[in-house]
Amino acid sequence: MAFLKLFIGFFKIGMFTIGGGYAMLPLMQQEIERYGWITAAEFIDIIAIAEMTPGPIAVNTATFAGFRTTGVLGALVATGALILPSLLIIIPLSNFWEANQEHPVLKAIFSGIKPTVAGLIGAAAIYIAQTALLYDPLLTKTDGFPVDLRSIAIAVTVFIVVRKFKVDPIKTIIASAIIGLVIFGF
Numbered sequence: 001m002a003f004l005k006l007f008i009g010f011f012k013i014g015m016f017t018i019g020g021g022y023a024m025l026p027l028m029q030q031e032i033e034r035y036g037w038i039t040a041a042e043f044i045d046i047i048a049i050a051e052m053t054p055g056p057i058a059v060n061t062a063t064f065a066g067f068r069t070t071g072v073l074g075a076l077v078a079t080g081a082l083i084l085p086s087l088l089i090i091i092p093l094s095n096f097w098e099a100n101q102e103h104p105v106l107k108a109i110f111s112g113i114k115p116t117v118a119g120l121i122g123a124a125a126i127y128i129a130q131t132a133l134l135y136d137p138l139l140t141k142t143d144g145f146p147v148d149l150r151s152i153a154i155a156v157t158v159f160i161v162v163r164k165f166k167v168d169p170i171k172t173i174i175a176s177a178i179i180g181l182v183i184f185g186f
Contacts, residue, residue, distance in 0.1 A: 002070050003077050005035055010062050010081035021058035023117045024082075025124035028061060037069045044131045052173060058082060150183050 009031040017024040025047065032038055038046070043061075050060030059079055066078025100106055133151045154176055161167045 003074065006037075006066055006069060006074055006077045007081040009035060009037075010066070010078045011084060013058075013062075014082040015085040017120070018113055018117060020117075021056045021061075022124050023120040024058040025061075026120055026127065028058065028065075029124075029127060032065055037065050040131050042068070044128060047128060154179060154183075 013024055013027050013031055017027055029040075029043055032043055033040065043065075046061050046064045047057065050057045050064065053060055059082060062078040062082040063075045067075035070077075097106075133148055133155065158172050158176055162169055162172055
């Protein structure tokens with residue numbers, strides 16, 4: 001039954017999201033929370049790891065969530081289910097698209113989809129920021145202060161270092177990991 005839920009959940013994510021991995025994250029987060037496959041904190045950790053590893057973020061996230069739920073077979077089921085809708089839709093439609101991509105109706109459809117994708121990516125960014133930068137009052141004593149100033153300090157510092165000083169993002173990821181280990185403990 002767990003494999004069927006994984007397949008249905010990730011197939012739905014693959015079927016109803018357009019715009020790539022970041023656009024998939026809000027629906028992925030909703031499905032993962034609904035089935036209780038992983039916690040919100042684990043989801044954010046998965047996104048961070050998936051972002052650092054080779055491959056698309058949505059595929060990496062699905063693979064890890066499936067593995068975390070039911071092992072290697074779960075990873076295969078979740079990943080396969082996520083990419084299957086694209087294969088089923090894109091392959092047959094590619095010839096149609098090539099012949100009709102300048103059609104005004106198709107142009108209008110994609111003009112409407114673009115802001116939707118931007119909104120989905122924005123929703124994912126807000127969700128990640130809330131989970132990473134704010135305390136969860138059910139899990140952490142906050143003394144009435146819901147903001148994790150340590151996380152915000154790291155995020156602002158990395159933003160400034162990358163933007164202003166043009167430091168290599170890989171170096172900032174490694175430095176942030178080391179700082180996180182020191183500040184938040186092993």
